[in-house]
Amino acid sequence: MRSACALLLIVGSTLLAPFGAAHGRQDPPVRPARKPLAIKGAKVYPVSAPPIEGAVILLDGTRIKAIGKDVQIPGDATVIDATGRVIIPGLVDAGSSVLVPRGDSGTSGSAEHDVADGVDTFSEEDKEVLQSGVTTALVRPLARGQFNGLEAVLRLLPNRDPQRFYLRRAAALKMTLGFSGADTSTAQQRQQDLLAARQSFEGAKAYKETWDKYRKDLAEYEQKKKQWDEQQKKTPPKADPPKADPPKADPPKPDPSKPAAPEPLKEEPKKPAKPRVDPRSEVLVRALDGQLTVHIEAHAADSIEHALALAAEFKLKIVLEGATEAHLVAEAIAKAKVAVILGPVFRYGIPKVDYVNHAMDCAAVLAQANVEFAIGSFPNPAAGHSGSGASRFLLEAAACAVAHGVAPERALRAVTLDAAKLAGVDRAVGSLEPNKAADLVILTAEPFDSAARVDRVILAGEVVYERKSD
Amino acid sequence: MRTLLGVITLLLIPAPGFPVPAAPGSVQDAAKDGVIALKGARIVTVSKGDIEDGTILIADGRIKAIGRGLEIPAGAETIELPKGSVAVPGFIDAHSHLASVFEIDESTESLTPQVRAVEGFSSTHADVRRATASGVTLVALAPGNGNLVAGRVGLVRINGRRLDRMIVSDSAALKLSLGDEALRRDREPTSRTGALRMLRDALRDPRGEISKSLIDRREPAIIHARLAADITRAVELKETFNLKAALVHADEATQVLERIRNGDVSVIFGPLTVSDKRAKLETPAKLAAAGVRLAFCTDAPASAEDQLRVTAAIAVKYGLDPKAALRALTLDAAALLGVGDRFGSLEEGREADVVVYGGDPLSLASPVELVVVEGRIVHRKPKR
Numbered sequence: 100m101r102s103a104c105a106l107l108l109i110v111g112s113t114l115l116a117p118f119g120a121a122h123g124r125q126d127p128p129v130r131p132a133r134k135p136l137a138i139k140g141a142k143v144y145p146v147s148a149p150p151i152e153g154a155v156i157l158l159d160g161t162r163i164k165a166i167g168k169d170v171q172i173p174g175d176a177t178v179i180d181a182t183g184r185v186i187i188p189g190l191v192d193a194g195s196s197v198l199v200p201r202g203d204s205g206t207s208g209s210a211e212h213d214v215a216d217g218v219d220t221f222s223e224e225d226k227e228v229l230q231s232g233v234t235t236a237l238v239r240p241l242a243r244g245q246f247n248g249l250e251a252v253l254r255l256l257p258n259r260d261p262q263r264f265y266l267r268r269a270a271a272l273k274m275t276l277g278f279s280g281a282d283t284s285t286a287q288q289r290q291q292d293l294l295a296a297r298q299s300f301e302g303a304k305a306y307k308e309t310w311d312k313y314r315k316d317l318a319e320y321e322q323k324k325k326q327w328d329e330q331q332k333k334t335p336p337k338a339d340p341p342k343a344d345p346p347k348a349d350p351p352k353p354d355p356s357k358p359a360a361p362e363p364l365k366e367e368p369k370k371p372a373k374p375r376v377d378p379r380s381e382v383l384v385r386a387l388d389g390q391l392t393v394h395i396e397a398h399a400a401d402s403i404e405h406a407l408a409l410a411a412e413f414k415l416k417i418v419l420e421g422a423t424e425a426h427l428v429a430e431a432i433a434k435a436k437v438a439v440i441l442g443p444v445f446r447y448g449i450p451k452v453d454y455v456n457h458a459m460d461c462a463a464v465l466a467q468a469n470v471e472f473a474i475g476s477f478p479n480p481a482a483g484h485s486g487s488g489a490s491r492f493l494l495e496a497a498a499c500a501v502a503h504g505v506a507p508e509r510a511l512r513a514v515t516l517d518a519a520k521l522a523g524v525d526r527a528v529g530s531l532e533p534n535k536a537a538d539l540v541i542l543t544a545e546p547f548d549s550a551a552r553v554d555r556v557i558l559a560g561e562v563v564y565e566r567k568s569d
Numbered sequence: 570m571r572t573l574l575g576v577i578t579l580l581l582i583p584a585p586g587f588p589v590p591a592a593p594g595s596v597q598d599a600a601k602d603g604v605i606a607l608k609g610a611r612i613v614t615v616s617k618g619d620i621e622d623g624t625i626l627i628a629d630g631r632i633k634a635i636g637r638g639l640e641i642p643a644g645a646e647t648i649e650l651p652k653g654s655v656a657v658p659g660f661i662d663a664h665s666h667l668a669s670v671f672e673i674d675e676s677t678e679s680l681t682p683q684v685r686a687v688e689g690f691s692s693t694h695a696d697v698r699r700a701t702a703s704g705v706t707l708v709a710l711a712p713g714n715g716n717l718v719a720g721r722v723g724l725v726r727i728n729g730r731r732l733d734r735m736i737v738s739d740s741a742a743l744k745l746s747l748g749d750e751a752l753r754r755d756r757e758p759t760s761r762t763g764a765l766r767m768l769r770d771a772l773r774d775p776r777g778e779i780s781k782s783l784i785d786r787r788e789p790a791i792i793h794a795r796l797a798a799d800i801t802r803a804v805e806l807k808e809t810f811n812l813k814a815a816l817v818h819a820d821e822a823t824q825v826l827e828r829i830r831n832g833d834v835s836v837i838f839g840p841l842t843v844s845d846k847r848a849k850l851e852t853p854a855k856l857a858a859a860g861v862r863l864a865f866c867t868d869a870p871a872s873a874e875d876q877l878r879v880t881a882a883i884a885v886k887y888g889l890d891p892k893a894a895l896r897a898l899t900l901d902a903a904a905l906l907g908v909g910d911r912f913g914s915l916e917e918g919r920e921a922d923v924v925v926y927g928g929d930p931l932s933l934a935s936p937v938e939l940v941v942v943e944g945r946i947v948h949r950k951p952k953r
Contacts, residue, residue, distance in 0.1 A: 227847065445879060447842050447872045459875055460951075467953055478844065483872075489843040495882065501934035502927075504953035510934075547934035549885060 135159050136560060137172040140182030141541065146508075146516045147530035156186065158537040161263070161559040166531055181541050184554060187511065188531050189234025189538030190493050191518035193440045194420060194475020197225045197236045197487040198253065204480065208242030208273075210382040215251040215268050224487055225255045230564045231491040232540040232553045235266060235529075237440075237475070237522040239273050239394070239420070245295055247273040249382070250394060252522050254538070257563055266524050271394040271418070272386050276409075277402030283451035283481065286401065293405040300413045303383035309374045310384075316371035323368035330363055392416045392523065394440070398423040398453035407435045418521050421477060423454050426461040429468035438471035440521055441513075444496035447483025454482055462500035466509060473518035474500060474510075498547040507547055604628045604645035605944065610656040610925055615900045616914035625656060627921040630944035635915055648946075650925055654938055657895065657930050658913050659706025659727075659922035661902035662877050663837040664791065664817045664866035667708050667725075668694030674715035679757055680771060682778045684720030686710040687739045692725075692732040700727045700874035702948045704930075704937045706922040707903070707912055708874065709741065709866075714750040714793045714818070717764050718743065718771065718779055722791055724906065726922070727874070728942040741906050742789040742815075743782050747799040765802060772810050789813040789907055791837065797821040804832035815905045817866065823852050826859045835862040835905040839880040840872035847887070853897070854888030863893070864902035882933050891931050 136158040143154040145166060155170040156163060172178060198218045218238065228236070234255055240248035252267040276296060277289035284292075385391040393415050395406040403422055410417040419425065419439045425432060432439060446457045458464075465472045474496050476489035497510040505513075519529025528536045537560035544551040556564040605627040612623040612635065624641070626634040641647055650656070669689040675681045687710055691697075700708070706727050712720035722744050724737040751764060758764035771779040782788045790812050792803040800819055807814040815835035816822065822829060822836055829836065838853050856863050865884075867877050881894045903913030911920050921944040928935035940948035 443843075445843050445876065447840065447876070449870045463953060476843070483842065483844075485844045488845065492843045492883070495879070495886075495933050498933035499879075502936045504936070504951075507934065547932065549882060549891065549929050549932035552886075 133160050133560065135164065135173055135176040136179070136537075136557075137170075137176040138179045138181050138186065138539075138541070138557075139172065140180050141184040141186045143186045143531060144188075144508075144511060144546070145531040146188055146512055147532055153182075154186075156531065156539070158557070158560045161537055163531060163533055163535050163537050165533055179541075179555070181554075185542045185545055185551070186531070187232070187540050187542065187546055188515045188529055189536075189540055189556070189558060190232045190514050191235040191237070191473075191516075191522065191524075191529055192228075192233050192476050192490045192493050192514070193237045193473045193518035193522050194442045194477040195233075195236035195238050195487065195490050196241055196478055197228055197233075197238060197255070197490055198222055199238050199241055199487075201241070201486065204241040204243070206242045207244040208240050208247035209244070209379055210246040210248065210272055210274075211378040212240060212242065212248030213251070213269065214238055214240040214248050214273075215265060218251065218253065220259045220264065226257075228487060228490040229255045229257070229556055229558070230553060231493065232542075232556060233490050233493055234538040234540070234556065234558050235519065235522070235524065236490065237270060237518070239396075243275075245274055245276075245292065245299070246379070246383075247275060247396075249273070252524050254528070254536075254558065256558060260559075263559055266527060267522070269391070270523050271392045272382060273394045273396065273420070276395055276397040276405050278396070278398050278453045278481070283453055284399065284402075285452070289399060289402050289405065292402070293409065296405075296409055297412070300383060300387065300409070300415075303380045303387055304413075306374075306377060306380040307384045307387065313371055313374050320368050320370055323364060324370075326361060327364050327367055386415055387413060389414070389416055392418060394418050394420045396420040400424040400427040400456075402453075403428050404431060407431060407437060410435065410437065420475070421479075423461070424456050425470070426458055426464035427456065429464050429470060432465070433468040433470045438473075438521055439465060440473045440475045440518070441465065442475040442477035442496065443479055443482045443484060443489060444474065444499050445482075445484075445489065445492065448481075451481050457482075459499055460503035462510070462513070463504040466500075466505045471517065471521075472513060473521045474513040475518070494546060494551075501547050511546055604633070604642055605921075605941065605946070606639075606641045606645045606647045607650060607656060607923065607925065607939075607941070608641075608647055609650040609652070610654045612656045612915055613658075613895060613930070614915040615658055615896060616916055623656075625915065625921075625923060627923070627941065627944045630921055632915060632917055632919050632921050632923075634917055648939065651927060651938065653928050654925050655928065655930055655935075656915065656923055656925045658899040658915050658919075659924050659940070659942060660704050660877055660898040661707045661709070661864070661906070661913060662705050662867050662869070662874060663709050663815075663864035663902040663906060664711050664722075664839075665708045665869045665874070666713065667700065667710065667867075667869045667874060668692070668697050669710065674713040674719065676715050676753070677756070679717040679751065679753075680767065680779065681712075681716050681720050682718050682743060682782060684712055684716075685723060685739045686712045686720060686744075687723035687725065687736055690723075690725065690732070692735055696869065696873060697727065701729055701940065702937060703727075703873075703875040703877065704924045704926070704940065705867075705874040705877050706924065706940065706942045707737065707908075709791075709902075709906055711744050711791065711817075714746045714748060717746055717751045717758060717767055719746050719751075719793075720744060722906075724908065726942055727947070728945065729947040737908070740782075740788065741908065742791045743779070744791045744793070745803075746793040747803055748793055748795055748818075750793070761799075761802075765806075768806065769809075772806075783812050784810060787813055789815060789905060791815050791817055793817050795820045797824040800825050801828055804828050804834050807834055808832055813905075813907075815862075815864070818868070820849065820852075822861075823848070823855050826855060826861070829856070830859045830861050835864065835901070837864045837866045837902075837905070838884075839866040840868055840876055841880040841883040842872065843883075850883055850887040853884035853894075854890075857889055857893040857897070862901050862905060863897040864905055865897050878931070879933065882931050885931050891929075894931055 478484040478489040516529035519525040541555040607625040612620040624639040722742040723739040817837040900913035925939040
């Protein structure tokens with residue numbers, strides 16, 4: 100009994116605390132007493148609004164204070180002249196595994212595993228990623244299996260400032276249908292995967308019902324116990340007679356508006372037995388309650404359809420990850436109003452079944468079908484990737500979407516604001532607006548121009564990368 | 570009639586080392602195709618500079634005229650290209666196993682110069698269909714790395730036709746392999762030293778097919794060599810026997826840059842992937858800066874034809890001059906494969922393999938607007 104209570108406490112603190120903190124943490128804390136930084140002269144893509152030529156961006160500490168053509172630059176501000184440059188928000192890679200140790204890919208995951216527990220903050224593998232303009236990453240557990248763990252959103256701060264490094268923990272539950280880790284699937288395995296997933300959520304439902312019933316029973320018990328205790332007091336064993344204190348007032352008259360006193364209990368109520376606490380089910384219940392978005396990695400068209408079916412059956416809030424064959428089922432995805440984090444755009448290696456219909460125009464088809472989407476780098480061994488290097492080419496991945504007919508503004512949104520939205524951090528990052536994080540990238544040319552180089556990266560108001568020369 | 574057309578078909582296959590019989594009923598007549606005029610693009614001829622707002626006249630599968638303000642003959646199909654579009658020679662993948670998965674090595678012997686990579690090629694494979702829209706119009710099909718002398722590198726055109734009409738040459742080059750892949754326990758060579766001995770013996774045997782190909786006919790040797798030591802051996806071999814040679818998969822090329830340049834050996838590099846380390850991504854830039862002739866390859870299925878431009882774009886991002894990148898994708902690739910007089914540049918009399926991009930060809934955001942191969946339109950950008 101005691102151990103169950105302790106477990107509940109642990110579960111509560113590991114699972115629930117990050118949620119509480121996460122919502123608070125979405126807004127980057129303000130760090131005062133730093134000289135304001137003004138960047139002037141550039142063409143700015145705020146993403147949330149049309150581009151502004153020759154804008155001034157005023158940063159105050161870690162946030163954007165003002166943005167526009169007529170923003171006054173305070174006298175004490177440090178000024179960066181970015182005339183002829185182009186500024187975009189820091190890129191958001193919504194399909195990343197930066198700083199997640201490679202060895203994790205061989206392990207088997209579980210719903211309650213938190214990817215943040217494995218993030219290697221001492222690694223410098225995010226350095227080149229940051230230099231390519233990616234400032235925020237939704238990192239996914241690399242573990243295999245159907246439920247892979249909880250995702251987290253990182254801001255790639257070189258100083259790893261713990262207040263700001265984890266922008267959001269337990270951002271989503273990552274699961275996989277049809278394909279797991281570095282394998283390739285068959286139609287039968289994909290079918291079985293759906294059945295297994297259904298069983299897991301049915302189990303979680305039953306778990307929830309058990310606990311709901313327990314809580315109801317417990318409330319009832321506590322009420323009865325109180326009544327029993329009072330009942331016992333009224334017929335106390337004969338004790339010393341009360342001292343000669345005169346009664347202060349008449350005993351209260353029964354109030355007719357109140358229900359009549361309950362029947363006296365004949366026997367002492369029994370405390371209901373407490374069910375077992377299962378951390379995995381706790382997480383799935385949060386998903387069933389709509390408090391936790393489920394990111395389902397699915398590549399083959401049938402797996403994507405399975406994901407949509409699962410979401411409908413259990414009323415899950417889902418986002419598709421990867422979705423290699425999304426172009427084949429774009430209408431169904433649109434109809435289900437499910438968003439997609441698409442990737443990888445670049446595929447290498449002998450095609451695995453799940454990737455065989457990989458198409459460079461997938462994003463264009465989704466855009467045409469009005470599917471909400473972001474583009475992620477998805478450094479996936481099965482697609483011929485290793486390590487987090489793919490994140491360095493996030494802007495190139497978006498450029499490929501443009502070549503196949505996605506409007507450039509939409510493609511840029513897919514690696515900034517829309518990516519932030521699907522990672523649940525769009526209140527903090529993803530666009531250049533007052534009060535949002537001072538995370539931005541100064542480019543030498545238009546974002547999708549082959550001549551565009553990252554000139555400077557500013558993260559939380561500080562220049563964290565500066566290009567050496569032309 | 571059918572046999573006559575068949576004969577014409579055979580004649581149209583440009584001088585393969587080993588004639589490939591035409592499949593019956595495969596005749597799609599290039600001669601019947603009319604004159605096409607491509608108008609309004611910036612033309613990157615590669616060999617003779619750029620032409621702003623130029624016109625390309627195409628007839629009989631070749632470029633009839635190219636320049637500004639050309640008179641367009643009556644009856645020609647005129648294609649007005651969108652503003653800002655750029656016409657380039659079709660890109661050339663200088664080392665690929667496109668649509669030939671599992672068919673690339675004959676591993677029972679180590680010297681198999683008679684093996685032809687085009688014979689393991691499946692022209693109806695989905696990857697070939699996809700390649701049509703990629704902007705790659707000529708692919709060097711190579712045998713694998715498993716044999717010391719692996720076989721003939723062939724050239725196929727991505728022209729949407731059947732196999733016999735795709736093959737430009739079934740013997741454009743001879744592929745050699747210096748590396749671990751060619752060493753086996755169950756047959757010679759089992760060691761690097763043994764490999765070099767076998768190769769020298771083969772090149773010294775005047776009656777052997779290997780010396781006939783590389784020394785008598787001066788066909789290029791395409792030599793797989795990853796390690797700096799293997800690259801050095803390849804350059805020595807080239808110099809000893811005065812071969813025409815290009816390295817492929819030369820991962821450690823920057824370690825022996827001087828040696829490669831002084832030995833006048835070309836390098837076929839690629840694919841660059843998004844996972845590669847910075848040093849690899851910077852290699853093409855360093856090779857070009859040192860004056861080494863460079864071509865790109867997909868090494869499909871290691872990557873795919875639509876990733877050839879990605880490799881070039883990544884190389885440019887990591888320091889390669891864009892002009893050098895375009896040369897590597899076109900004329901330099903054609904030259905090192907021995908077909909620089911037909912492919913890789915836009916000039917009067919050259920093969921009409923033209924790709925039109927919606928903008929800068931090295932910007933991944935520029936769509937492929939139009940692909941013309943052998944004077945025929947094989948792909949247009951789908952409307953969205």
